[in-house]
Amino acid sequence: MAAKNLPPVWNKIAKHAMLPETNHDERARYNFLSNLNKHLAHVSQGNKVAFEKRVEPTFVKNNGRAIASVDELGEAISKDSHYQIWSSLRRSTMEMRQQAGRSIVLRQAEELRDKAEKLNKGKSTLVLDPNCKVPEYLLAVDNHLMPGSYHTELIEGDVTPAANYDSGIFVTTAGLLGRFNDGGGKAIASWVKKTYTDFAPKRILDIGCGMGHNVLPIAKAFPDAEVIAIDTGAPMLRYAHARAIDLGITNVTFMQMDAAMTTFENESFDWIQSTMFFHETGGKSIYKIMKEIHRILKPGGLTLHIEQPQYTNDMSLFEKFIRDWDALNNSEPYWSKMHDIDPKELMVSSGFKEEDFMQIGAKAENDLDDGSQKADEPEDHGRSPIWNVFGAIKN
């Protein structure tokens, strides 16, 4: 008898020249953490039971009324022993994942830098700009507990933040994004091809591309398009470019640029895409970036943004609270604010027409899915590969 819903072993991850070398115990450590992540998704289900059976009745008894806000709920549940142990185990697991990844990549920082330099040398498709400033919202926090975030260089020409991200996201998501961690990019490329059968974009822009995992499926789906991927983190771009070259994808130019103030001409892109990007920006920047997207998108052009689900009025206080847990305790703080923004309002205030707004659901395309990873698994709000996509065709 086989156990249910086992995550794939780490060595199923797709190999390429930039993937950090790992030894036996480093892979074993990642395997342990994938399983621990998966296990804790089950433990998480106990939070709802504890809330309904203990936390809420106690609150009602003591206060003579129901819990009125997410903050009140947070205060009440913070004293519950199940919530406490789940929270501390989950936090601990995420810290261990960072430690495990960093211990792999930092010991080979120079070798990884050299590999990237070799692949990137003399290529016009990597454009770094030393004058590009890392936005304040990225300097303020280390998103998902990644010390030094995307931009910090421990050595000259560093690529370790990206190597850590690439090797570790497979663990955090328990392999649900597929061998290349590209389930998001694949899903959006397939949807666009299926929905707009005549769409033949000449220029595509991916914003906040990181290590490029989601832009490559798009570039592959539209091989005749000129694809540009921007990010402010030089280590991510060096790695992304080297990885793309090694994987044989040559129609992407990686450029160091702030999405809020690009150097692109008005109406110069047919498709502008972002994947899990906006929830790592900031309250004012999100509007600046959307205005910039409107400026550089051609009339008739398409823009799509894969994001975490928004909060809706019919969502219970508990669901809102537990969805916010990752935002606050896995350090993705803007996520806890962004869900109060109506994406339609965001787009309309940036120049898009209300009637052009669209919203769809997306699920990662996973090349490792052999049916053993069942859909009846509890939804893990922090890591689930099920997203909200919003966007518009500019008219």
Add this chain to the structure above:
Amino acid sequence: MIDYIKLASSKSKGKRPYFHNDPAVERVLNITMAVAGELAVMRERMDTIERLLEKKGLVSQEEIDNYIPETKEEETQRQTWHSEYISRVLRIVQQEMEELENPDKTIAEIANDINKM
């Protein structure tokens, strides 16, 4: 060369959240989970060794699974290992019991005592 051991365990920005009433619980739990992880790593390494031995025809996994100590000496060695191991892991519980049975002075008090000796 960067200090990769220290940097691997760096803290990320922002005050770390603590979930238990006593932060000491959080601290111990984090250390325990790290050890649990390392035990899993060791278990996987043993699994690799067993499989390699079997593939090379030296020892089969069945032989390992069915192995029982053959002599009194082997029995004693094994049980001694377990006894020592448990005592090591639960050291603090034993020390708290000893303290309970024999309430002790603080080292500062002993320092004052020694100062007079």
